[in-house]
Amino acid sequence: MKTLIAYSSKTGNTKKIGESILKAFPNGEFKDIDDIDNFDYDLIVVGGWIDKGTLDKKSFNFVKGINEKRVAYFFTLGAFPDSEHANNCIENINKLFLDNKNIILGNFHCQGAIDPKLISWMAKLPSEHPHSPNKERIKRWREASKHPNEKDLKEAYNYFKNL
Ligand SMILES: Cc1cc2nc3c(=O)[nH]c(=O)nc-3n(C[C@H](O)[C@H](O)[C@H](O)COP(=O)(O)O)c2cc1C
Incomplete structure:
Protein backbone atom coordinates (compact mmCIF):
# COMPACT_ATOMS: atom_id res chain seq x y z
CA MET A 1 0.00 0.00 0.00
CA LYS A 2 1.41 3.38 -1.04
CA THR A 3 1.09 5.68 1.97
CA LEU A 4 1.89 9.35 2.36
CA ILE A 5 2.32 11.02 5.72
CA ALA A 6 2.05 14.75 5.07
CA TYR A 7 2.64 17.21 7.89
CA SER A 8 2.65 20.87 8.77
CA SER A 9 4.50 21.88 11.93
CA LYS A 10 5.52 25.33 13.13
CA THR A 11 7.51 24.43 16.24
CA GLY A 12 8.13 20.70 15.72
CA ASN A 13 5.46 18.96 17.85
CA THR A 14 3.39 17.67 14.96
CA LYS A 15 6.48 16.63 13.02
CA LYS A 16 7.61 14.51 16.00
CA ILE A 17 4.26 12.71 16.11
CA GLY A 18 4.44 12.20 12.34
CA GLU A 19 7.89 10.64 12.62
CA SER A 20 6.56 8.16 15.13
CA ILE A 21 3.56 7.33 12.92
CA LEU A 22 5.93 6.76 9.99
CA LYS A 23 7.39 3.78 11.85
CA ALA A 24 3.97 2.10 11.55
CA PHE A 25 4.24 2.32 7.73
CA PRO A 26 7.55 0.73 6.68
CA ASN A 27 7.14 1.84 3.06
CA GLY A 28 5.49 5.15 3.89
CA GLU A 29 6.68 8.50 2.55
CA PHE A 30 7.03 11.33 5.05
CA LYS A 31 6.83 14.84 3.63
CA ASP A 32 6.35 18.43 4.60
CA ILE A 33 3.13 19.58 2.96
CA ASP A 34 5.15 22.20 1.06
CA ASP A 35 7.00 19.43 -0.77
CA ILE A 36 3.97 17.48 -2.04
CA ASP A 37 3.04 17.73 -5.69
CA ASN A 38 0.62 14.79 -6.20
CA PHE A 39 -1.99 12.71 -4.40
CA ASP A 40 -1.15 9.43 -6.06
CA TYR A 41 -1.33 7.34 -2.87
CA ASP A 42 -3.62 4.60 -1.50
CA LEU A 43 -3.69 6.29 1.90
CA ILE A 44 -2.94 9.92 2.80
CA VAL A 45 -2.29 10.64 6.48
CA VAL A 46 -2.38 14.37 7.20
CA GLY A 47 -0.84 15.98 10.28
CA GLY A 48 -1.41 19.55 11.36
CA TRP A 49 -1.44 21.77 14.44
CA ILE A 50 -4.50 23.53 15.78
CA ASP A 51 -4.86 27.23 15.12
CA LYS A 52 -8.10 28.91 16.21
CA GLY A 53 -9.99 25.66 16.59
CA THR A 54 -9.13 23.98 13.31
CA LEU A 55 -6.16 22.85 11.25
CA ASP A 56 -3.44 25.44 10.69
CA LYS A 57 -3.67 27.27 7.37
CA LYS A 58 -1.13 25.11 5.56
CA SER A 59 -2.70 21.75 6.42
CA PHE A 60 -6.19 23.25 6.05
CA ASN A 61 -5.49 24.29 2.46
CA PHE A 62 -3.81 20.96 1.76
CA VAL A 63 -6.87 19.02 2.95
CA LYS A 64 -9.09 21.24 0.78
CA GLY A 65 -7.25 19.79 -2.23
CA ILE A 66 -7.77 16.09 -1.37
CA ASN A 67 -10.79 14.48 -3.03
CA GLU A 68 -12.25 10.97 -2.84
CA LYS A 69 -9.21 9.42 -1.14
CA ARG A 70 -8.71 7.08 1.80
CA VAL A 71 -7.36 9.35 4.53
CA ALA A 72 -6.47 9.53 8.21
CA TYR A 73 -5.22 12.47 10.22
CA PHE A 74 -3.47 13.54 13.39
CA PHE A 75 -3.00 16.86 15.13
CA THR A 76 -1.40 18.45 18.16
CA LEU A 77 -3.03 21.22 20.18
CA GLY A 78 -2.49 23.31 23.29
CA ALA A 79 -5.82 22.36 24.86
CA PHE A 80 -6.36 19.17 26.85
CA PRO A 81 -6.87 16.18 24.56
CA ASP A 82 -10.17 15.21 26.24
CA SER A 83 -11.59 18.76 26.16
CA GLU A 84 -14.68 20.00 24.34
CA HIS A 85 -12.30 22.16 22.28
CA ALA A 86 -10.43 19.03 21.09
CA ASN A 87 -13.75 17.37 20.18
CA ASN A 88 -14.80 20.46 18.24
CA CYS A 89 -11.48 20.35 16.35
CA ILE A 90 -12.20 16.72 15.37
CA GLU A 91 -15.67 17.71 14.16
CA ASN A 92 -14.26 20.60 12.11
CA ILE A 93 -11.55 18.46 10.54
CA ASN A 94 -13.91 15.56 9.80
CA LYS A 95 -16.17 17.98 7.97
CA LEU A 96 -13.27 19.28 5.87
CA PHE A 97 -12.43 15.78 4.66
CA LEU A 98 -16.02 14.62 4.25
CA ASP A 99 -16.98 17.68 2.20
CA ASN A 100 -14.63 16.32 -0.47
CA LYS A 101 -16.02 12.76 -0.25
CA ASN A 102 -12.89 11.32 1.37
CA ILE A 103 -13.08 8.17 3.49
CA ILE A 104 -11.65 8.81 6.96
CA LEU A 105 -10.02 5.69 8.43
CA GLY A 106 -9.09 7.26 11.77
CA ASN A 107 -7.59 10.15 13.67
CA PHE A 108 -5.19 10.76 16.55
CA HIS A 109 -4.36 13.84 18.60
CA CYS A 110 -2.36 14.86 21.64
CA GLN A 111 -1.20 18.02 23.38
CA GLY A 112 1.79 19.96 22.10
CA ALA A 113 3.87 22.66 23.77
C1 LIG B 1 -0.93 31.13 16.53
C2 LIG B 1 -1.30 29.92 17.33
C3 LIG B 1 -2.64 29.59 17.50
C4 LIG B 1 -3.01 28.47 18.25
N1 LIG B 1 -4.34 28.18 18.41
C5 LIG B 1 -4.69 27.11 19.16
C6 LIG B 1 -6.06 26.78 19.35
O1 LIG B 1 -6.97 27.42 18.82
N2 LIG B 1 -6.36 25.73 20.14
C7 LIG B 1 -5.39 24.96 20.74
O2 LIG B 1 -5.76 24.01 21.45
N3 LIG B 1 -4.08 25.21 20.55
C8 LIG B 1 -3.71 26.26 19.79
N4 LIG B 1 -2.38 26.53 19.59
C9 LIG B 1 -1.36 25.59 20.13
C10 LIG B 1 -0.76 24.68 19.05
O3 LIG B 1 -1.76 24.04 18.29
C11 LIG B 1 0.13 23.59 19.68
O4 LIG B 1 1.13 24.18 20.47
C12 LIG B 1 0.76 22.68 18.63
O5 LIG B 1 1.32 21.56 19.27
C13 LIG B 1 1.84 23.33 17.77
O6 LIG B 1 2.33 22.37 16.86
P1 LIG B 1 3.72 22.48 16.09
O7 LIG B 1 4.83 22.43 17.11
O8 LIG B 1 3.74 21.29 15.20
O9 LIG B 1 3.74 23.77 15.33
C14 LIG B 1 -2.00 27.65 18.85
C15 LIG B 1 -0.64 27.97 18.66
C16 LIG B 1 -0.29 29.11 17.91
C17 LIG B 1 1.18 29.43 17.73
Whole structure:
Protein backbone atom coordinates (compact mmCIF):
# COMPACT_ATOMS: atom_id res chain seq x y z
CA MET A 1 0.00 0.00 0.00
CA LYS A 2 1.41 3.38 -1.04
CA THR A 3 1.09 5.68 1.97
CA LEU A 4 1.89 9.35 2.36
CA ILE A 5 2.32 11.02 5.72
CA ALA A 6 2.05 14.75 5.07
CA TYR A 7 2.64 17.21 7.89
CA SER A 8 2.65 20.87 8.77
CA SER A 9 4.50 21.88 11.93
CA LYS A 10 5.52 25.33 13.13
CA THR A 11 7.51 24.43 16.24
CA GLY A 12 8.13 20.70 15.72
CA ASN A 13 5.46 18.96 17.85
CA THR A 14 3.39 17.67 14.96
CA LYS A 15 6.48 16.63 13.02
CA LYS A 16 7.61 14.51 16.00
CA ILE A 17 4.26 12.71 16.11
CA GLY A 18 4.44 12.20 12.34
CA GLU A 19 7.89 10.64 12.62
CA SER A 20 6.56 8.16 15.13
CA ILE A 21 3.56 7.33 12.92
CA LEU A 22 5.93 6.76 9.99
CA LYS A 23 7.39 3.78 11.85
CA ALA A 24 3.97 2.10 11.55
CA PHE A 25 4.24 2.32 7.73
CA PRO A 26 7.55 0.73 6.68
CA ASN A 27 7.14 1.84 3.06
CA GLY A 28 5.49 5.15 3.89
CA GLU A 29 6.68 8.50 2.55
CA PHE A 30 7.03 11.33 5.05
CA LYS A 31 6.83 14.84 3.63
CA ASP A 32 6.35 18.43 4.60
CA ILE A 33 3.13 19.58 2.96
CA ASP A 34 5.15 22.20 1.06
CA ASP A 35 7.00 19.43 -0.77
CA ILE A 36 3.97 17.48 -2.04
CA ASP A 37 3.04 17.73 -5.69
CA ASN A 38 0.62 14.79 -6.20
CA PHE A 39 -1.99 12.71 -4.40
CA ASP A 40 -1.15 9.43 -6.06
CA TYR A 41 -1.33 7.34 -2.87
CA ASP A 42 -3.62 4.60 -1.50
CA LEU A 43 -3.69 6.29 1.90
CA ILE A 44 -2.94 9.92 2.80
CA VAL A 45 -2.29 10.64 6.48
CA VAL A 46 -2.38 14.37 7.20
CA GLY A 47 -0.84 15.98 10.28
CA GLY A 48 -1.41 19.55 11.36
CA TRP A 49 -1.44 21.77 14.44
CA ILE A 50 -4.50 23.53 15.78
CA ASP A 51 -4.86 27.23 15.12
CA LYS A 52 -8.10 28.91 16.21
CA GLY A 53 -9.99 25.66 16.59
CA THR A 54 -9.13 23.98 13.31
CA LEU A 55 -6.16 22.85 11.25
CA ASP A 56 -3.44 25.44 10.69
CA LYS A 57 -3.67 27.27 7.37
CA LYS A 58 -1.13 25.11 5.56
CA SER A 59 -2.70 21.75 6.42
CA PHE A 60 -6.19 23.25 6.05
CA ASN A 61 -5.49 24.29 2.46
CA PHE A 62 -3.81 20.96 1.76
CA VAL A 63 -6.87 19.02 2.95
CA LYS A 64 -9.09 21.24 0.78
CA GLY A 65 -7.25 19.79 -2.23
CA ILE A 66 -7.77 16.09 -1.37
CA ASN A 67 -10.79 14.48 -3.03
CA GLU A 68 -12.25 10.97 -2.84
CA LYS A 69 -9.21 9.42 -1.14
CA ARG A 70 -8.71 7.08 1.80
CA VAL A 71 -7.36 9.35 4.53
CA ALA A 72 -6.47 9.53 8.21
CA TYR A 73 -5.22 12.47 10.22
CA PHE A 74 -3.47 13.54 13.39
CA PHE A 75 -3.00 16.86 15.13
CA THR A 76 -1.40 18.45 18.16
CA LEU A 77 -3.03 21.22 20.18
CA GLY A 78 -2.49 23.31 23.29
CA ALA A 79 -5.82 22.36 24.86
CA PHE A 80 -6.36 19.17 26.85
CA PRO A 81 -6.87 16.18 24.56
CA ASP A 82 -10.17 15.21 26.24
CA SER A 83 -11.59 18.76 26.16
CA GLU A 84 -14.68 20.00 24.34
CA HIS A 85 -12.30 22.16 22.28
CA ALA A 86 -10.43 19.03 21.09
CA ASN A 87 -13.75 17.37 20.18
CA ASN A 88 -14.80 20.46 18.24
CA CYS A 89 -11.48 20.35 16.35
CA ILE A 90 -12.20 16.72 15.37
CA GLU A 91 -15.67 17.71 14.16
CA ASN A 92 -14.26 20.60 12.11
CA ILE A 93 -11.55 18.46 10.54
CA ASN A 94 -13.91 15.56 9.80
CA LYS A 95 -16.17 17.98 7.97
CA LEU A 96 -13.27 19.28 5.87
CA PHE A 97 -12.43 15.78 4.66
CA LEU A 98 -16.02 14.62 4.25
CA ASP A 99 -16.98 17.68 2.20
CA ASN A 100 -14.63 16.32 -0.47
CA LYS A 101 -16.02 12.76 -0.25
CA ASN A 102 -12.89 11.32 1.37
CA ILE A 103 -13.08 8.17 3.49
CA ILE A 104 -11.65 8.81 6.96
CA LEU A 105 -10.02 5.69 8.43
CA GLY A 106 -9.09 7.26 11.77
CA ASN A 107 -7.59 10.15 13.67
CA PHE A 108 -5.19 10.76 16.55
CA HIS A 109 -4.36 13.84 18.60
CA CYS A 110 -2.36 14.86 21.64
CA GLN A 111 -1.20 18.02 23.38
CA GLY A 112 1.79 19.96 22.10
CA ALA A 113 3.87 22.66 23.77
CA ILE A 114 2.63 26.14 22.89
CA ASP A 115 5.13 28.43 21.17
CA PRO A 116 6.84 30.41 24.00
CA LYS A 117 6.38 33.59 21.93
CA LEU A 118 2.62 33.12 22.08
CA ILE A 119 2.77 32.38 25.82
CA SER A 120 4.67 35.62 26.50
CA TRP A 121 2.15 37.53 24.40
CA MET A 122 -0.81 35.99 26.26
CA ALA A 123 0.89 36.58 29.62
CA LYS A 124 0.64 40.34 29.02
CA LEU A 125 -3.05 40.37 28.11
CA PRO A 126 -5.49 42.24 30.36
CA SER A 127 -7.52 40.03 32.69
CA GLU A 128 -10.78 40.53 30.75
CA HIS A 129 -9.23 39.08 27.58
CA PRO A 130 -10.37 35.50 26.76
CA HIS A 131 -6.73 34.29 26.55
CA SER A 132 -5.31 36.15 29.56
CA PRO A 133 -3.46 34.04 32.11
CA ASN A 134 -5.57 32.65 34.95
CA LYS A 135 -4.97 29.65 37.20
CA GLU A 136 -6.69 27.18 34.92
CA ARG A 137 -4.97 28.43 31.73
CA ILE A 138 -1.52 28.52 33.30
CA LYS A 139 -2.04 24.91 34.43
CA ARG A 140 -3.00 23.93 30.88
CA TRP A 141 -0.03 25.75 29.30
CA ARG A 142 2.32 24.04 31.79
CA GLU A 143 0.91 20.62 30.98
CA ALA A 144 1.09 21.32 27.22
CA SER A 145 4.78 22.26 27.60
CA LYS A 146 5.54 18.61 28.50
CA HIS A 147 4.11 17.27 25.21
CA PRO A 148 4.46 15.44 23.00
CA ASN A 149 6.16 13.03 25.41
CA GLU A 150 7.29 9.44 24.96
CA LYS A 151 3.80 8.16 25.84
CA ASP A 152 2.21 10.34 23.13
CA LEU A 153 4.73 9.11 20.56
CA LYS A 154 4.08 5.50 21.49
CA GLU A 155 0.30 5.95 21.45
CA ALA A 156 0.46 7.59 18.02
CA TYR A 157 2.54 4.71 16.68
CA ASN A 158 0.24 2.06 18.21
CA TYR A 159 -2.88 3.79 16.93
CA PHE A 160 -1.68 3.76 13.33
CA LYS A 161 -0.10 0.32 13.61
CA ASN A 162 -3.55 -1.06 14.50
CA LEU A 163 -5.51 1.02 12.02
C1 LIG B 1 -0.93 31.13 16.53
C2 LIG B 1 -1.30 29.92 17.33
C3 LIG B 1 -2.64 29.59 17.50
C4 LIG B 1 -3.01 28.47 18.25
N1 LIG B 1 -4.34 28.18 18.41
C5 LIG B 1 -4.69 27.11 19.16
C6 LIG B 1 -6.06 26.78 19.35
O1 LIG B 1 -6.97 27.42 18.82
N2 LIG B 1 -6.36 25.73 20.14
C7 LIG B 1 -5.39 24.96 20.74
O2 LIG B 1 -5.76 24.01 21.45
N3 LIG B 1 -4.08 25.21 20.55
C8 LIG B 1 -3.71 26.26 19.79
N4 LIG B 1 -2.38 26.53 19.59
C9 LIG B 1 -1.36 25.59 20.13
C10 LIG B 1 -0.76 24.68 19.05
O3 LIG B 1 -1.76 24.04 18.29
C11 LIG B 1 0.13 23.59 19.68
O4 LIG B 1 1.13 24.18 20.47
C12 LIG B 1 0.76 22.68 18.63
O5 LIG B 1 1.32 21.56 19.27
C13 LIG B 1 1.84 23.33 17.77
O6 LIG B 1 2.33 22.37 16.86
P1 LIG B 1 3.72 22.48 16.09
O7 LIG B 1 4.83 22.43 17.11
O8 LIG B 1 3.74 21.29 15.20
O9 LIG B 1 3.74 23.77 15.33
C14 LIG B 1 -2.00 27.65 18.85
C15 LIG B 1 -0.64 27.97 18.66
C16 LIG B 1 -0.29 29.11 17.91
C17 LIG B 1 1.18 29.43 17.73
